[in-house]
Amino acid sequence: MSDIHRYASVALVGLPNSGKSTLLNALVGEKVAAVSQMPQTTRGRILGVVQRGATQLAFLDTPGVHKAEHALNFRMLQHVDTVLADADLILWVVDADGFLGPGEKELAKRLKGAQQPVYLVLNKIDLVSKGRLLEKIVAYKDLLEFREILPVGAKLSQNLEPLWATMERDAPEGEWQFDDETFTDQTERGMAAEFIREKVLRKTKEEVPHGVAVVISRWIEAGHDDFPEDLDPSGLYLEVEILVERPGHRKILLGSGGEMIRDIRQSAQRELKKLLQRPVRLDLHIKVDEGWRDRPDKLDRLGL
Ligand SMILES: Nc1nc2c(ncn2[C@@H]2O[C@H](COP(=O)(O)OP(=O)(O)OP(=O)(O)O)[C@@H](O)[C@H]2O)c(=O)[nH]1
Numbered sequence: 334m335s336d337i338h339r340y341a342s343v344a345l346v347g348l349p350n351s352g353k354s355t356l357l358n359a360l361v362g363e364k365v366a367a368v369s370q371m372p373q374t375t376r377g378r379i380l381g382v383v384q385r386g387a388t389q390l391a392f393l394d395t396p397g398v399h400k401a402e403h404a405l406n407f408r409m410l411q412h413v414d415t416v417l418a419d420a421d422l423i424l425w426v427v428d429a430d431g432f433l434g435p436g437e438k439e440l441a442k443r444l445k446g447a448q449q450p451v452y453l454v455l456n457k458i459d460l461v462s463k464g465r466l467l468e469k470i471v472a473y474k475d476l477l478e479f480r481e482i483l484p485v486g487a488k489l490s491q492n493l494e495p496l497w498a499t500m501e502r503d504a505p506e507g508e509w510q511f512d513d514e515t516f517t518d519q520t521e522r523g524m525a526a527e528f529i530r531e532k533v534l535r536k537t538k539e540e541v542p543h544g545v546a547v548v549i550s551r552w553i554e555a556g557h558d559d560f561p562e563d564l565d566p567s568g569l570y571l572e573v574e575i576l577v578e579r580p581g582h583r584k585i586l587l588g589s590g591g592e593m594i595r596d597i598r599q600s601a602q603r604e605l606k607k608l609l610q611r612p613v614r615l616d617l618h619i620k621v622d623e624g625w626r627d628r629p630d631k632l633d634r635l636g637l
């Protein structure tokens with residue numbers, strides 16, 4: 334193997350729902366980011382590291398660019414700024430099944446000033462015809478000087494090879510920044526909270542998801558007094574707080590006869606079993622905390 338190492342940090346930016354986190358997960362080959370049909374699923378910067386031959390790529394997923402209304406949203410957008418400033422390559426992820434609207438034009442203006450190479454990644458090719466895809470390429474190609482235009486299907490891992498090849502080509506020579514075991518810098522506790530929030534987002538609609546936060550309040554292993562007797566000793570018992578903004582949202586999350594929260598618990602337990610490789614039991618508590626999205630102290634405590 335040659336002694337030359339390459340390293341690039343790669344920003345994934347775009348409008349909400351374009352599929353940035355799905356693409357991150359597909360590239361890393363592990364689930365590192367929550368994915369849902371709701372815009373504004375991702376709230377922070379999410380790292381996923383991959384080695385390809387002599388090249389290490391550190392992908393940085395970001396929140397979708399949107400109009401900020403709450404303190405939370407301003408913080409989300411700060412992550413986008415930081416990642417854009419630091420990355421070696423920028424992947425602008427676009428929903429190929431969407432329209433070129435004002436939000437995208439705004440982002441194009443911003444990316445025009447970027448010093449780094451920008452790739453236009455047209456995602457969700459499984460949803461559009463070849464003709465439609467060509468129309469999209471024509472509509473976008475002159476917005477700025479793209480280094481590459483690459484159609485992909487993140488959900489089904491379609492056409493990722495050309496993307497890998499161009500990233501490896503464009504990664505600057507340099508030392509790797511992570512050891513080859515590291516694939517994210519998130520803690521298990523942080524990921525568990527995110528994947529529980531993902532289940533809430535997948536099951537709720539309208540304003541509810543935007544006002545939800547999830548905190549793992551207790552992480553209990555076998556041997557502890559509060560560990561359930563009937564749970565396998567290899568298992569894990571988690572006490573979880575789900576914050577919502579209004580009493581009405583609490584009602585929606587509970588569902589009639591508690592059906593909704595039961596559903597969320599069961600699907601989250603299945604997901605966390607995959608993540609943590611052991612049986613997981615969740616004790617979910619829904620708490621109303623009006624206006625938490627606008628309180629900096631609360632956001633600090635939530636790590637947002
Ligand atoms: N059909 C199809 N759906 C996709 C594809 N990629 C992503 N999706 C779907 O698009 C929706 C949004 O995906 P996310 O990965 O959460 O999008 P995001 O850009 O990270 O969204 P934010 O975090 O809100 O900015 C989800 O329902 C995904 O399943 C794709 O290649 N094909």
Ligand SMILES: [Mg+2]
Nearest residue numbers: 353354374375
């Ligand atoms: Mg996302």
